[in-house]
Amino acid sequence: MHTDGNAIAGLLEEIFGREMTGTERACQSCRARTLIGGHPLYRGxxxxxxxxxxxxxxxxxxxxEDGxxxxxxxxxxxxxxxxxxxxPAPG
Ligand SMILES: [Zn+2]
Known part of the structure; x- marks a missing residue:
């Protein structure tokens, strides 16, 4: 079954402190720009x-163990x- 970055949206938000699936990433190899949510996910x-x-x-x-x-x-x-x-709000 195919899963992608959207499957770990909650985990990414926990790590980065923000919603990450809509973040754009430029590949270091092919330069393709893809949203994190559109990256295939492999579990090993x-x-x-x-x-x-x-x-x-x-x-x-x-x-x-700790994170x-x-x-x-x-x-x-x-x-x-x-x-x-x-x-923080001013005043
Ligand atoms: Zn690439």
């Missing part, structure tokens, strides 16, 4: 997201979170 010793175009590794996530070991490849473009969401 850890979770591996691969480029849908060339199959190169986009991310590897391994659960450790996660995360390896990212390529360029992940994160939109700036709105200031009102992270900064």
């Amino acid at each position: 010793a850890g979770l591996v997201l691969r480029c849908p175009s060339c199959g190169d590794v986009a991310a590897c996530i391994v659960t450790t 996660y070991a995360v390896s990212l490849r390529g360029t992940w473009r994160l939109e700036r979170l709105s200031p009102s969401a992270s900064a």
